[in-house]
Amino acid sequence: MQKVWKNLTKSKEISILAIIVVLAVCITIVNPNFLTVSNFFDIMRSNSIYGIMALGMLPVLISGGIDLSVSSTITLCAVVMGKFLQANPGSNIVVAILLCMVVGALAGLVNGLLVTKFHIPPIVATLGTQTIVMAAVLFYTNGMWISGMPDWFLSFGDIQFGAIPSAGKVVGMPIQILFLILVGIATWLILKYTLMGRGIYAVGGNVQSATRVGYNVSRVTTFVYIYSGTLAGLAAVTDILIVKQIDPNTFSGCELDVIAIAVLGGASVMGGIGTVFGTFLGIILMAVIKNGLVLVRVSSYWQKVVMGIIILVTISVDVINRRIEKARLVHVDVEE
Amino acid sequence: MKIWKSIRENYQNELILFGIFVGLFIVMGIISPDKFLSAGNLQTMCYQMPEFGLMALAMMAAVLTGGMNLSICTGATVASIVAGCFMATTFANENPAIGVFVGIIITVAVAAVTGLLNGVLIAYVGVTAMLVTLGTKLLFEGLGLVVTKGGSLAGFPPLFLKVGSGALLGIPYTILIYIVAIVITYFLFERSVWGTQVYMVGCNETATRFSGIATRRTVLLVYIYSGIMYGLSGVLISSRYCSAKTDYGSSYLMQAVTAVVLGGTSISGGSGTVAGTVIAVAIIQVVSNGLNLVGVNRYMINMITGIILIAVLIVRYVSGALSDKKKIRERAARARA
Amino acid sequence: MKKKLVSLLLSTALACTALAGCGGGSSSSAASSAPAEASGSAGASAASEASAAPSEAPAASEASSAPAEASGAAEASGDGYTIVVMPKLVSIPYFTMTGEGAVKAGEDLGINVIYNGPTTADAAEQVTMLEDYITQGVDAICVAPNDPAAMTSVLTKAKEAGIVVLDWDTQADPNLVDASIHNIDDKAFGEHMMQELVASMGTEEGQWAIVTGGLSAENLNLWIKYAKEYAEANYPNLELVADPFPTDESQDLAYSTTQDLLKTYPDLKGILGMSTPTGPGCGLAIQDLGLQDQVSLVANAMEDDVQSVLADGSLDCGCLWDCHDLGYLTVCVANAILNGQKIESGATIEGWDTPLEVLDEKSVILGPAADYRAK
Structure with missing residues (x-):
């Protein structure tokens, strides 16, 4: 137990975890409804979309890149799937999910090729593809919503697992959260146990050394964008399973939220740093802030101010914490 | 001739951009000669471009250090809202000259303070610029909302509107302000000691610090400068629309990034020219105005801007690779000889 | 030398790409159906395709009384007026529907309707686009202002250029416009929604809340203001729990915000949703x-x-007017003004069957909102 505690306090995620705990305590004092299983499931369910995209963003950030096109990719996938389901109402869920992921992967592949073959800086390449794809989709759909999804599809979104009594009701874990967890496990396995995953860290740490060690930088880079695109596709499915309709405008501009989640969770936009656990904390922090602001009855006019301050404080604390740690390390070196 | 050669060598990228600009200008002129090339339209463009151009300069300053400033638009609006509170008072309306002058000073000063906040967090606390400005973007937007409750502030002295709509000998004040800002930016970044330090920080901050330069102060000043630029843009925006509101100019953010990158500024910092950014702004303006005149759907215009961005970068890469190859060949030939 | 040549070639190629992109733009927009058609035909007006639009137009219009002599600016498009209808932003369902109406009216009346607007609800982009259209020299501008105050200078410029100015959806400065097309009187609409809410709640006491599309949307704020005032005056026992909750015009956010809201205020009896994504969200x-x-x-x-x-009573009552008709009426009124007709109550104008209902000499009222309930 002591060892676990020691590991935890040593880990990079400690400051964000602390902030979540502090926020949670404050919110619970004002509104006890906050700390219930059903509330937790509700907020995680609506934030699972952002969570899945953030988990896709994580490897991109670790490799030293950035993907601003997640917003256009998720919109593209959602619209493609909506049109597909309208045309083929007799299809099944596996085909629908696979379709979304393939479309997302293709969008990611384009980004990957622009970055690796034409050496366009990632932020620019993905800004370009985002503008183009988003404009094309909105031009094509005119922003009209797509509804009338088949029943088998919508009922898939209502699946719940287990039965936990909470606040006088029995709630189960929604399938959207299962998606999030599965994606989290997959990302963790890839980053930790595959050659590709180690390559991602290596490329993000230092491209030259990674090349010398023998990693194929192009392949690693292309992979992270494809992975991000694929997960954006999965996020599209998750979204439609929640809101049951497709609004092509919903996700314009969401890429900054997604990046914020990953970075709040300790990933560095400079590359080389980031963990799945941290990203999960980022998702929870974002969800808690959004949910908490309403629960503690902050006036809507002040919500953005409070949110901005919390983000600034969190990242500042994180940075200062790391600096202190670094200073301590140097100190030890000097003593020896 | 020698000057031309040195320009060609040092400003190759700008020349290509200028070629594109001229090309697009001609194309638009051919598509709608009576409308696009009319004096009225050229003047309209002169009114429209400065507010966006100043935003792009604000963004460029941050990008040169390897940072990013996502708070330019909300920073500008919060500054003009604060100034708007003053300019809407009866005192300002009774003394328009003082009111407008002080109002402009307040806008730029508040914007500089927002820049200072960004700069302190980035330079002294050491948080990544993108993240800080993402946070301050929300913060400024929120502050604006708190003050205005979502509405718009109006009732400024009529004199203030002259800033955004008046003209000197047919040349709009806005473009004059823009030109002055361009010249000052050029001298500050490309001809001053501080400017050189900015580029050095953008290339390699650690090395710069160890060569005895106060990198933190340099970066702090960059963000304050960025603040002043978007503050000026805020003045023009609130003057042109004779009101202040939280979401004015929100569409300029990503366009500014596009303009800066299109202009050849390296997104990782350390290289880029003022001329490049200015030409890129003009390109985007011509595309947007020209296609608008012939009634192309707004989304198509966005799409074309995106295509131009990607295409220019591909061209830049390919021509760079070709010239590298040529150099290698020449060197090989020389070695053989 | 070679290098220079290459770069020159490449930049020319790029200019061509842009050209091709723009050419593709106008042709593809002409091919698609919805309001894009408006921009398509507008794009065509300058190009060689121009002949298609006017040749279609007279055929469609039975009463082509639209005099050709007045269409000075629209020379490229043959006879008929050119009317710009600008929404707050393009590509959201509401404004897509109004756009369809506006374009349909243009076809029926045999005039050119350009339906185009900014991609975000940003006043700056809207003003820029309007300036471009003023330069282009259109006959009438109908604008749904993102922010009325911001429109003043550009609409003054339009007036000076001799362009007929109308506003629709949201009121601009009344001194500048020739007519306002109102879905409905803002005050009546806010009060109507409040009455509907109280009727659905079945009680005149308890807690209620407002969920809105955005805190800076002018017309939504007006409805909220009138609804609140009406509630304070007529239902003193109703308690508004908090300031309006913003949802960024997103169904997702409306959904999660409402969930949070219902947990925070467990005794909540009624919710008023302003803006179209709040209904489903x-x-x-x-x-x-x-x-x-x-x-x-x-x-x-x-x-x-x-x-x-609606089916299971989650949404008790949806309120909205006929968006299609709103766009249609706007174009009809603009056309009537251009033809020199006076806009007054009881007047009948070309293309619109029922006599007009006009308030304050300028405000044309579309008619009461349509309420939809569970069938």
């Missing part, structure tokens, strides 16, 4: 929490998008 949250019977929801919504939440 808030409705779905009530549906998922199973609170159909406890909580009443009255919200704006596009009828097609809320069938599932």
